Amino acid sequence: MSKTKLNTGTSTLQALQSLPTTARPAVNANDVVVPEGYVVEPILVGLSLPTDVAFADDGTIFVSEGGSSWPTRPYMPARVITLHPSGKTDAIEMNVQAGPRGITWWNGDLYIALKGGYHMQLVKYNLQTEKLTILIDQIPSGGWHEPGGPIFSPDGLMYFGHGSVSQQGVVLPQGFTVDIAKHPLAHDVPGEDVTLTGNNVRSRDPKAPFPFEVETGAFKPFGTPARKGEVVKGQLFCNTGVWRSKPDGTDAELLAWGIRNPFGMAMNEEGELYVTDNDYEETSERSIANDPDRIWHIKNAKQPFGSVQKPDWYGFPDICGDGLPVNHESHLPSRGKAAELLLKNPPKWAGPAAFLEQPHSCMCRMDFCRSDSFGHRGELFVAEWGTLAPLNSPRKEDLTHGFRVIRVNVKDGTAQPFFHNKQMGPASTVGGAGIERPVSCKFSPDGKSLYVLDFGVVKVTPGNMMAFAHTGVLWKITKK
Numbered sequence: 009m010s011k012t013k014l015n016t017g018t019s020t021l022q023a024l025q026s027l028p029t030t031a032r033p034a035v036n037a038n039d040v041v042v043p044e045g046y047v048v049e050p051i052l053v054g055l056s057l058p059t060d061v062a063f064a065d066d067g068t069i070f071v072s073e074g075g076s077s078w079p080t081r082p083y084m085p086a087r088v089i090t091l092h093p094s095g096k097t098d099a100i101e102m103n104v105q106a107g108p109r110g111i112t113w114w115n116g117d118l119y120i121a122l123k124g125g126y127h128m129q130l131v132k133y134n135l136q137t138e139k140l141t142i143l144i145d146q147i148p149s150g151g152w153h154e155p156g157g158p159i160f161s162p163d164g165l166m167y168f169g170h171g172s173v174s175q176q177g178v179v180l181p182q183g184f185t186v187d188i189a190k191h192p193l194a195h196d197v198p199g200e201d202v203t204l205t206g207n208n209v210r211s212r213d214p215k216a217p218f219p220f221e222v223e224t225g226a227f228k229p230f231g232t233p234a235r236k237g238e239v240v241k242g243q244l245f246c247n248t249g250v251w252r253s254k255p256d257g258t259d260a261e262l263l264a265w266g267i268r269n270p271f272g273m274a275m276n277e278e279g280e281l282y283v284t285d286n287d288y289e290e291t292s293e294r295s296i297a298n299d300p301d302r303i304w305h306i307k308n309a310k311q312p313f314g315s316v317q318k319p320d321w322y323g324f325p326d327i328c329g330d331g332l333p334v335n336h337e338s339h340l341p342s343r344g345k346a347a348e349l350l351l352k353n354p355p356k357w358a359g360p361a362a363f364l365e366q367p368h369s370c371m372c373r374m375d376f377c378r379s380d381s382f383g384h385r386g387e388l389f390v391a392e393w394g395t396l397a398p399l400n401s402p403r404k405e406d407l408t409h410g411f412r413v414i415r416v417n418v419k420d421g422t423a424q425p426f427f428h429n430k431q432m433g434p435a436s437t438v439g440g441a442g443i444e445r446p447v448s449c450k451f452s453p454d455g456k457s458l459y460v461l462d463f464g465v466v467k468v469t470p471g472n473m474m475a476f477a478h479t480g481v482l483w484k485i486t487k488k
Contacts, residue, residue: 027054031465032436032444032479039435039442040483042427045383048485051459052091055480056084060111060373060448061461062118067093067453070118071461071482075107081475088118088133100133102140110168110273110373114160114255119143121155121168126191128155128170130257143257146245148173150191152183156250156270156283165313166257169250169270169283172196176294177325177334177350178209179230188230189214195229199246199265199319200355202227206236207348211293226325226350237352248324250283250306252313263308264358266321270304272374274388281309282362282388282418284371285322287329288339288347289400295344297403301369302329302361303390303416320358326351331359343402362418368395369410373448377415379455382487388416389426389458391446394434398470408432413446413460427460427485436465444479458485 027033037048052071059074068090075086086107088100102108110121122129128149132141149155153171160166173194175182188194192215208223213231225234244260248267253260263281272284283306287299308316326334326349333339334347365371370393377384394410397403412428429435429442436444448461464479 027478029054029476029478031476032441034441035481036441037483039429039440040427041430042485045488046485047488048427048483050481051484052089052097052482053480054478055089055464055482056477057081057475058089058447058461058463058480058482059107059109061450061459061482062111062113063450063453064113065453069459069482070111070113072108072111072120073480074109074123075102082477084477088120100138109155110157110159112158112160114166115164119158119160119166119255121158123154124149126150126194130155130158130166130168144168144253144260147249148194148197148245148247150194151179151187153247153269154271157273159273159275160255161252161275161279161309164255165252166255167250167252167273167275167281167309169267169273170247171267171269171271172248172324174325176288176292176296176347178224178226178294179228180209180211180224180292180294181214182292183230193229195232196227196248196325197246198227198240198242199249199262200242200321202240202242202354203352204234204236204238204240205349205352206234206238207350208233209293209345234350249319250281252309259314261314261316262319263316264304264306264320264322266324266327266355266358267304268324272372272390274374274376275309276376276386276388276418277378279310280418281306282374284374284390285329285361286370287367288334289396290341290402291344291400293345294347295341296328296334296339296347297341297401298339298367299328299334300330300361300367301365301371303363303365303371303388303418304358305362305418307358321355322358326354327357327359329361329364331357361421363416363421363423365392365414365423366406366409368397368401368406370394370396371410372446373450373461375450375458377451377455377458379451381456382451382458384415388418389449389451390414390416390423391449391460393445393447393463396468396473399468399473411443411445413449413458427483434465436467443481443483456486459483460485
């Protein structure tokens with residue numbers, strides 16, 4: 009890892025209205041909507057595939073750029089952009105497997121979750137020595153979903169998560185367009201012992217030079233079937249899990265598993281942990297419809313450190329966000345093959361969810377407001393990246409879900425939109441120069457400003473998706 013200075017050739021103020029790409033040529037705060045009494049402005053423009061934002065105690069801002077881990081993205085370096093209080097910017101270049109995802113500042117160091125090959129990594133980076141220390145390198149990865157966290161509790165414990173390798177509970181051909189071609193042995197790992205039904209999924213084999221079908225089972229690599237009654241042993245380092253550990257990564261404790269995509273994590277002032285989770289998709293050989301996005305309350309986080317003997321289970325791969333099984337009539341798809349149950353005598357479900365959102369909103373990173381001066385103290389602000397319909401849903405109503413920041417009352421499960429375009433949807437679709445796809449939102453250390461990280465332009469068709477570099481923006485929202 010090394011630092012390089014960025015030469016933008018123009019001051020921040022001069023760059024606010026223009027970006028170096030025709031995919032998103034301009035950014036205009038007048039094209040977005042925030043509640044009365046708040047103002048919004050772009051702070052950094054031209055970011056490439058940004059994933060998270062963090063703050064040092066002195067006000068330095070860090071923005072992680074995820075690099076080119078997916079073939080749906082152009083080649084870009086994995087790095088962390090640093091914006092100093094003086095206005096100077098530089099970059100921490102990262103020679104890592106797949107780039108930073110979550111990033112946080114704690115006790116003088118940067119803690120970063122890196123999407124990995126067969127394993128994700130949690131690392132610590134010291135800005136003075138430029139030393140990168142690997143803390144954890146054992147969590148199964150190499151597939152569809154990515155790391156969550158890390159975040160720190162007030163008592164100095166590190167919380168982190170990781171989503172499923174499979175898209176729908178079994179590894180399917182869609183995964184080969186993402187990561188599985190590079191990691192053909194990747195598969196999901198349960199957090200406790202499970203017994204399989206033997207309901208395998210038959211699909212085409214993208215490795216074959218001619219049409220050829222294979223069967224794949226739950227918690228198996230692609231093309232490996234499961235047996236009826238087969239027991240798969242649970243592991244501490246599973247996936248679809250949420251953990252906590254000491255800051256050096258030792259004494260890791262599994263709090264929960266069965267969370268398809270715990271990408272966003274936040275802890276309130278009472279020490280209650282909440283994580284986002286995104287829905288199953290209405291596509292493929294295990295297709296599931298009308299599954300709401302959700303926010304889970306991870307109740308085990310309130311237990312004393314080291315005391316959790318059995319992790320809670322939140323439903324993956326057989327239960328939807330509303331608590332109904334994936335084969336319930338309300339989740340039968342209009343395209344693709346309907347899902348069958350994969351687990352026999354599954355663990356007790358840990359729901360219901362603290363909040364249910366529209367399907368395909370793609371809730372991402374989030375933060376609790378701890379400031380009376382900003383308003384809405386105690387409410388959870390959530391970045392919604394937005395739908396991948398029509399790629400992952402044939403339903404017209406899903407086309408505009410997400411593309412905004414909402415504020416959620418986790419006590420009563422209600423929410424209100426807070427930051428969005430005048431017409432719901434990304435600016436590249438609805439017109440104007442407003443927001444595209446919010447991927448993270450974090451409050452400044454003084455609590456007076458909410459920073460929203462906008463991933464940038466992503467074009468989606470019924471058959472594919474493609475992200476565009478140099479289209480990301482960091483926005484700042486303050487109360488007048």
